[in-house]
Amino acid sequence: MNTILEVNDLSMDFGGLRALDHLDLNVVEGEIAAIIGPNGAGKTTFFNCITGICNPTEGEILISPPGKKRNKINGLKPNRITKKGMARTFQNIRLFSNMTVLENVMIGRHCRTSSGIVSAILRGRSTIKEEKDVVDFSYNILKKTGISHLVNEFAKNLPYGAQRRLEIARAMATEPFLLLLDEPAAGMNPQESRELDELITRIRDEDNISILMIEHDMKLVMSLSDRIFVMDYGRKIAQGTPSDIIKNPVVIKAYLGEDIDA
Amino acid sequence: MIKAREIKKSFLVSIWFMFLTFPIMVIRVNPIEKIVEWRWKNMLVVGIGSFLLSFVWRYMLKKKEAGEKRAETGESGKTFLIQRILEERRFYIPLVTGLTIIAVAFPFIFSMYQTSIMTTALMYIVLGLGLNIVVGLAGLLDLGYVAFYAVGAYSYALLNHHFGLGFWSVLPIGAVLGFIFGVLLGFPVLRLRGDYLAIVTLGFGEIIRLVLENWNEFSFGPSGIANIDRPGFFGIQFSLQAASIYLYFLMIGLVIFTIIVVNRLQNSRIGRAWIALREDETACQAMGIDKTRTKLRAFALGATWAGMVGVIFAAKTTFINPASFTFLESAMILSIVVLGGMGSILGVIIGALILILLPEYLRAFSDYRMLLFGAIMVIMMVFRPQGIIANIRRTYKFNE
Numbered sequence: 274m275n276t277i278l279e280v281n282d283l284s285m286d287f288g289g290l291r292a293l294d295h296l297d298l299n300v301v302e303g304e305i306a307a308i309i310g311p312n313g314a315g316k317t318t319f320f321n322c323i324t325g326i327c328n329p330t331e332g333e334i335l336i337s338p339p340g341k342k343r344n345k346i347n348g349l350k351p352n353r354i355t356k357k358g359m360a361r362t363f364q365n366i367r368l369f370s371n372m373t374v375l376e377n378v379m380i381g382r383h384c385r386t387s388s389g390i391v392s393a394i395l396r397g398r399s400t401i402k403e404e405k406d407v408v409d410f411s412y413n414i415l416k417k418t419g420i421s422h423l424v425n426e427f428a429k430n431l432p433y434g435a436q437r438r439l440e441i442a443r444a445m446a447t448e449p450f451l452l453l454l455d456e457p458a459a460g461m462n463p464q465e466s467r468e469l470d471e472l473i474t475r476i477r478d479e480d481n482i483s484i485l486m487i488e489h490d491m492k493l494v495m496s497l498s499d500r501i502f503v504m505d506y507g508r509k510i511a512q513g514t515p516s517d518i519i520k521n522p523v524v525i526k527a528y529l530g531e532d533i534d535a
Numbered sequence: 536m537i538k539a540r541e542i543k544k545s546f547l548v549s550i551w552f553m554f555l556t557f558p559i560m561v562i563r564v565n566p567i568e569k570i571v572e573w574r575w576k577n578m579l580v581v582g583i584g585s586f587l588l589s590f591v592w593r594y595m596l597k598k599k600e601a602g603e604k605r606a607e608t609g610e611s612g613k614t615f616l617i618q619r620i621l622e623e624r625r626f627y628i629p630l631v632t633g634l635t636i637i638a639v640a641f642p643f644i645f646s647m648y649q650t651s652i653m654t655t656a657l658m659y660i661v662l663g664l665g666l667n668i669v670v671g672l673a674g675l676l677d678l679g680y681v682a683f684y685a686v687g688a689y690s691y692a693l694l695n696h697h698f699g700l701g702f703w704s705v706l707p708i709g710a711v712l713g714f715i716f717g718v719l720l721g722f723p724v725l726r727l728r729g730d731y732l733a734i735v736t737l738g739f740g741e742i743i744r745l746v747l748e749n750w751n752e753f754s755f756g757p758s759g760i761a762n763i764d765r766p767g768f769f770g771i772q773f774s775l776q777a778a779s780i781y782l783y784f785l786m787i788g789l790v791i792f793t794i795i796v797v798n799r800l801q802n803s804r805i806g807r808a809w810i811a812l813r814e815d816e817t818a819c820q821a822m823g824i825d826k827t828r829t830k831l832r833a834f835a836l837g838a839t840w841a842g843m844v845g846v847i848f849a850a851k852t853t854f855i856n857p858a859s860f861t862f863l864e865s866a867m868i869l870s871i872v873v874l875g876g877m878g879s880i881l882g883v884i885i886g887a888l889i890l891i892l893l894p895e896y897l898r899a900f901s902d903y904r905m906l907l908f909g910a911i912m913v914i915m916m917v918f919r920p921q922g923i924i925a926n927i928r929r930t931y932k933f934n935e
């Protein structure tokens with residue numbers, strides 16, 4: 274089992290507030306891992322730190338893309354980290370609302386393509402081919418994520434569930450080895466979240482993308498995850514398989530409490 | 536239909552307007568006969584006028600809100616008329632042919648004065664399309680765009696004055712200098728967002744103008760540079776009449792070139808990155824787009840076009856001084872983009888034609904020109920903030 278993401282002793286301060294407190298976490302190749310924890314536990318902040326949106330106060334973040342050397346990504350800009358193969362979705366959906374669904378996904382291809390201003394103006398054969406490849410690749414991802422019937426809609430006109438899917442599709446277009454999903458099922462009805470369950474499994478199995486997701490929907494977390502990390506007040510208070518976590522008294526006390534009995 | 540509450544609202548509006556316009560519309564001091572005239576009739580006109588107009592205004596607002604609601608619930612399945620015209624060949628081809636005929640015949644039918652005005656309008660179309668890359672596509676509010684226009688104009692004026700360089704050799708130089716200035720100015724300012732960027736670019740625009748105004752040894756100060764050569768054609772110099780027709784066709788060529796370039800760009804890898812950047816900076820970066828480089832590209836490319844038009848401007852007027860490059864000019868170009876529709880090529884063209892040609896032909900009402908200008912802008916911002924023609928994105932077809 275190769276560790277593809279390794280986070281050591283990560284801390285993040287916002288002024289006086291310690292949002293992450295000496296956090297250790299790792300993800301191994303091919304797994305679906307989940308982070309759970311009460312509101313304000315620092316889960317999104319953790320994502321922001323490892324994707325370069327926030328600069329952590331302390332600690333180190335290492336990635337080892339399959340088949341490549343291990344390297345430290347602290348302080349890199351978000352776009353560089355995405356290019357290295359970690360892509361994310363956002364908890365509060367951040368699509369490009371005045372672009373079409375297809376164009377949103379095509380943006381994900383930006384870092385895997387290269388044509389610049391001059392080649393766009395001249396529109397030579399290689400540019401046309403690259404453009405066509407981008408369109409086909411993006412359309413394929415839309416088919417995979419089940420929203421290909423919406424290609425030409427503006428992203429802002431999509432129903433909520435489809436917007437969540439488009440976020441995933443857009444991230445997948447960057448060809449990541451690790452996909453970070455921030456509450457992918459938030460706001461979905463039971464039917465939609467069951468379909469999401471299938472989609473995430475398929476992404477892992479068919480596209481060989483490992484997944485680290487933050488999720489509040491316990492049913493989804495329990496059925497999907499290989500391993501679960503539990504956070505509270507910026508610290509990791511437990512980790513283990515779903516069955517371990519359900520039994521863990523610390524977790525029950527901090528977070529699951531009533532949920533499990535219900 | 537009309538409720539008492541509505542009438543009361545309109546009544547209050549009309550009272551308010553009568554009060555506001557009282558000093559200018561009613562009182563008139565006649566200094567010759569040393570009396571004050573009270574023109575109560577005007578007050579009546581203002582009162583009734585504003586009373587009726589306030590109904591129209593409210594009706595329009597309501598209609599607009601209803602339209603928005605429909606758009607939100609996704610009920611408006613109809614495609615826009617303009618989009619249909621642009622998509623269907625049987626409308627599109629005759630339209631383009633007609634426009635071509637008009638464009639070619641124009642300078643031969645109308646006077647030199649008309650041709651010159653049209654050339655100016657064409658220059659503003661290109662400037663608008665250039666700024667459209669920066670503001671409309673990349674969403675960077677640049678209030679100092681005229682600085683790059685000045686760079687182009689002065690590069691031709693100075694190179695022509697000192698070294699006798701011709702128009703055609705300076706045109707690319709002007710473009711390159713515009714680009715270089717775009718990069719130089721863009722580099723420090725592009726880390727700012729929104730309003731801050733607007734203010735800093737405004738400052739930079741003014742700095743360039745002030746330098747030109749005060750550095751006498753370099754730019755000849757406020758007196759400017761005169762006797763700049765008109766563009767030639769392989770060494771042939773034209774008569775005044777022929778030169779103006781020549782410039783007109785040169786501008787038509789540049790407009791077509793610019794349309795092709797912008798059209799290709801906005802559906803390219805870079806163009807999409809610009810739009811994504813405008814929509815959401817954070818998400819854009821998280822999707823692997825280098826924010827700084829993408830912004831810089833937009834800024835510099837816009838500046839390149841301003842530089843080119845600057846060269847043409849100097850060649851057209853044969854005299855330039857810093858007074859041609861004030862903030863008002865930047866504001867004008869920005870208004871063209873905003874009025875026409877941010878990010879829409881056709882919109883910018885229409886916007887430029889309206890804003891440049893209308894004031895020319897409304898010279899008869901020159902007192903009210905600015906008033907009308909202001910009124911149009913306010914009405915547009917309230918009823919159609921997306922501009923005359925909203926940006927339309929390309930659709931793709933898949934046969935599966």
Ligand SMILES: Nc1ncnc2c1ncn2[C@@H]1O[C@H](COP(=O)(O)OP(=O)(O)OP(=O)(O)O)[C@@H](O)[C@H]1O
Nearest residue numbers: 287290292310311312313314315316317318319364
């Ligand atoms: N940019 C910021 N500036 C200041 N404080 C922040 C910032 N981002 C997050 N915080 C704070 O850090 C703490 C952790 O927030 P975070 O968004 O990571 O929680 P979360 O676990 O994702 O919660 P939720 O389940 O509600 O999404 C909160 O107290 C929050 O207010």
Ligand SMILES: [Mg+2]
Nearest residue numbers: 316317318364
């Ligand atoms: Mg969160």
